[in-house]
Amino acid sequence: MNILITGGAGYLGTELCLRLMQRTDIETVTVYDNLSRKNFNFFLGPEKLDSKVRFVEAEILDSYTLEKEVNKADCVVHLAAKVTTPFADESAHLFDQVNNWGTAELCRAAENSSRCKRIIYMSSAGVYGSGEEAVNLTTPPNPKTFYGISKLKGERHAERLAGKKEVSIVRCANVYGYSKSMRFDAVINRFVLHARHHGRVTINGDGDQKRAFVHVDRVSLFLERLIFSANMQPRYNLTDADHTVNDIAYTLKEILPETEMLYVDQQLKLRQITVAPDRNVDALIGAKEITLEEELREFSDKMA
Amino acid sequence: MKSEDKVLRIIAELRRLARDEGKRLFATSSLQTHSIPLVHIIARSELDIPIYCLNTGFLFPETLAFKDEVSEALGIEIRSISSSVPKHLQRDAKGNFYFTSNPDYCCRLNKVEPTAMLLEKYDVWVNGVRADQNLNRRNMKTFQPAGNGALRYHPVLDWSSKEIFDYIKAHKLPRHPLDAQGYASVGCEPCTRKSVLEDPRAARWFGMSKTECGLHTDLIEKESK
Secondary structure: OEEEEEOOOOHHHHHHHHHHOOOOOOOEEEEEEOOOOOOOHHHOOOOOOOOOEEEEEOOOOOHHHHHHHHOOOOEEEEOOOOOOOOOOOOOHHHHHHHHHHHHHHHHHHHHHOOOOOEEEEEEEHHHHOOOOOOEOOOOOOOOOOHHHHHHHHHHHHHHHHHHOOEEEEEEEOEEEOOOOOOOOOOHHHHHHHHHHHOOEEEEEOOOOOEEEEEEHHHHHHHHHHHHHOOOOOOEEEEOOEEEEHHHHHHHHHHHOOOOEEEEEOOOOOOOOOOEOOOHHHHHHHOOOOOOHHHHHHHHHHHOO | OOHHHHHHHHHHHHHHHHHHOOOOEEEEEOOOHHHHHHHHHHHHHOOOOOEEEEOOOOEOHHHHHHHHHHHHHHOOOEEEEOOOOOHHHOEOOOOOEHHHOOHHHHHHHHHHHHHHHHHHHOOEEEOOOOOOOOHHHHOOOOEEEEEOOEEEEOOOOOOOHHHHHHHHHHOOOOOOOOHHHOOOOOOEHHHEOOOOOOOHHHHEOOOOOOOOOOOOOOOOOOOOO
């Protein structure tokens, strides 16, 4: 089986690639990425990339190269996206370009490919917008940010292919956890770095905003199993647990007691989103058993 | 003339061109509800006339799904053609897609040039423009040269909107799913909005004087035969 991972040199793609290259039932893992974040860590580290890993430096809107690569793949995992955190309202058009029309290009290539049978589209819990109640798969999407809107538009292109290909849409919570390609704009990762090396974390708003989170190892395990699943569902909410930003900061303070919290605009109550567990996720990778504190302690210990 | 007589005249004309004159015909369709009668008439002609959808890459996914629905309902193949210029090379100096700064050029890349390539392969281009759609189309003829020796054939040029919708009703033709959401004219998503005012075409390039994508202004010789 040949797998194409768009955005494959990023945070999730790196971890997924490291898993897939160990499988004997996979011939090729093509990592398709334009390295837009200027993060080359995918190519570093003690784990050597297996010879079955191919790297293609191209952007998702490079329709010509994309089509060539999709034609070689049995399954596409579409991770490529424009993401900015914590504020996802930088430029409506740029989000639209990559997340909406980039996905349209991918789906067009997949539709025209007789080889490509399965498409996994990494969407975001951001498509639900915000609210007090925990969302589930029956909650109507109501995105509040340009990012969330563009990801929802991307979903429509993938959904269109549902009668022609095996399609699954994964609405993913905020990802965290140690990885050589980890992003430090993700709140937990940034907090761990700052707590360890600055002795202080910066919190926007009053810190009571609750968000859904999922560990990067569980995301990569989930995607690996989904690629091979005989019972792939059309949609998943991929989440581990909900935490407030204060929960995370104070848990870190348990581990690193010297940590200070600096609140910026602390009169602000920022929007929150919580996501109910999805039993179809648990069916693939089991329920999470480790606590946030144990996880953060392990994470912190991995840092230099 | 009764609508069915008009249809039979169109089918006779298509057969004359294809069979008697040996011309190679093709058709394009925007796959809006009002363009389906012509697709249906072509299917009824039992001629091998390929029908093309100009997949600009910016179409609503609903339009592409509708293409499949029409294809299945009418038992015909609808082919897609696209620009050979990849999307990452369709950006302006600011890095934005051309539809944000130069919609004419975006249309040229994604609609006019792919159709011009078809005109090199075929003799007659059948398309569903109607005189009642805008001023430009009001001045068009049923047959007009498209340039490079190819001919445009506008079989439903004299049809009114009522005749179109009567035909849709009579033949129970499928409707574009965005109709029900208030889109009277559906083109590329970035340049379409829900209908405003009384003019369905105002839903395209809203706020601009632009009313045509270029297919019916650039790929036409001004002097009719």
